[in-house]
Amino acid sequence: MxxxxxxxxxxxxxxxxSEDHVNITAALGQVVSLPCRVSSNISVTVVEWSRLDLEPRYVFVYRIGSPNPDDQNPAFKNRVELEDSQMEDGDVSLILMNVTSEDRGRYKCRVVQSRTKMMMRIINLDVRQPGDAAEDKGGGGxxxxxxxxxxxxxxxxxxxxxxxxxxxxxx
Structure with a gap:
């Protein structure tokens, strides 16, 4: 060749x-955005960010017009929010603040927009020490x-x- x-x-x-599977790397203490988008012309009724290896598994839950912190894993209380709380343009990305090594894992974004429209996306989050030599040096992520x-x-x-x-x- x-x-x-x-x-x-x-x-x-x-x-x-791939649009439904993404790898993200963050440094300890960083604020990171886990991307998730849906059609913007249909209103969102449910947003569930979860990790199946946790109990309770929910990182963030939005149902019936507002966040529902009662179902949230305590490790994420006061550390997560939606990138756009109004979900304009279909942006339901999750902001995770003060990243810890325990945040490493596989996140699932599940969004329901109507009885027949549901979308899921998987985000793998890797957490490294700031300046870790193993980080991608390509610059593009x-x-x-x-x-x-x-x-x-x-x-x-x-x-x-x-x-x-x-x-x-x-x-």
Whole structure:
């Protein structure tokens, strides 16, 4: 494979992501936004941010027009809020303040907009020490782990096509 084609392939592999699965890295003590968006033309009736490894599992709950702190895990009280409390433009992203190592995990954003419209998104949050050498040095925040199954299949198909094309070209 030629150098420009290989570079393009690696960039595609590195920065591809899926709309329903995202990896986020935050440093201890940081404020981080866990992204989640829905259609803005349908009103939101339920927003549930949860972690299944917790009991109670809810990080943030919004039902019937207001937040419901009674169902919230105590570790997140007074540390989470919606990016846009009005949920304008479908933004139901969660702001997590003063990130701790215990915040590391798999978050699920579940949004109900009507009886027939529901959306879920998975966010993997990794927490590191500030200035950790293992942090992505690429600057773009993309990691191979962001790639969803459809993107990985596309990347494999692209790689196979490139190898076959290279073999045919060499002959």
């Amino acid at each position: 030629s150098e420009p084609a290989w570079t393009l392939f690696m960039c595609f592999l590195k920065c591809s992501s 993309c990691t191979v782990g962001n790639a969803g199954p459809a993107v990985r299949v596309s990347v494999v198909a692209l790689a196979v096509s490139a190898v076959v094309g290279f073999v045919i070209f060499r002959k």
